[in-house]
Amino acid sequence: MPRYALLIEYNGAPFAGWQRQKEHPSVQQAVEEALRKLEPDCPGIGAAGRTDAGVHATAQVAHCDMAKDWDPFRLSEALNHHLKPHPVAVLKAARVADDWHARFSAMERRYMFRLITRRAPLVHDAGLAWRVNHDLDRDAMQAGADRLIGLHDFTTFRSTMCQADSPVKTLDEARVEASDIPYGQEFRFYFRARSFLHNQVRSFVGTLERVGSGAWSPEDVTEALEAKDRAACGPVCPPEGLYLVGVGYPKDPFAK
Structure with missing residues (x-):
């Protein structure tokens, strides 16, 4: 399965944080639901940092595995279409190595x-x-x-x-x-x-x-x-x- 890195921007006000939760909306949930509009069997995603409720991001990084070999630009455009009206945007997508990990490959956070x-x-x-x-x-x-x-x-x-x-x-x-x-x-x-x-x-x-x-x-x-x-x-x-x-x-x- 091709792996992609996603550069994500969001306003954290309406969310209970990045991480998916059972009873409250999260940024992870919004992105995963957008991905599953493209591929219903898309697995869960990982992120570089689990921001708390109300915290924003201008450069969060996540990775996802897709069944289809997507052009990165078309993937980001399709995700942004399905993310509406959430205050979340995919700024860029990039193809990465299969063992690349948004969290564990990171050297620093800012x-x-x-x-x-x-x-x-x-x-x-x-x-x-x-x-x-x-x-x-x-x-x-x-x-x-x-x-x-x-x-x-x-x-x-x-x-x-x-x-x-x-x-x-x-x-x-x-x-x-x-x-x-x-x-x-x-x-x-x-x-x-x-x-x-x-x-x-x-x-x-x-x-x-x-x-x-x-x-x-x-x-x-x-x-x-x-x-x-x-x-x-x-x-x-x-x-x-x-x-x-x-x-x-x-x-x-x-x-x-």
Whole structure:
């Protein structure tokens, strides 16, 4: 069966996350149902990351096995036709080796979190960013983020429901950018690692927001990290500002 990689974009608001569930809609279910409009016996698909409820993606990667030898462009076009009206789009499809796996072949994942500071509620960005109504110090948040980079036991920053075998991970990048927008500022937090723990990025951002507000110091981030205790974490921020923005492979399957 020919195997294809799919580059997928979605708005996570109407979904209970990526992974198929019995009683709630998921992105995986939407894509699999579209695939089965093309081939009724199409097996289930695998993905690079299982995003949570309300989390978005600009570059999720999945793989599927088809009975027919599809032209990749025609496959993506056909899937997008059947994905309507879901807020899900296949940006590109590519033929890959039979043993290629969206999850296990990946070398890194990249996430971005959008935080907007302004007094007024969000209108156009509602559901697409986290709003706080006070100013934040970008430099202080970057100083706190720098303390998270490297190999650490991230017990403090993972959900108690996390099923990972170990809390020890290597965070390769933690970067905070700020830009002025009408009536406020937008902050974007970028994180890169081979893999992440459950709720790790949202725990990072919620903690760094406390640093940016002045309630915590950058040194407090180190103390929280070294505590290896979930109770030492700052507030976990909401999911609507989080995006899976990239998955790295030894060879990009979508490169021309």
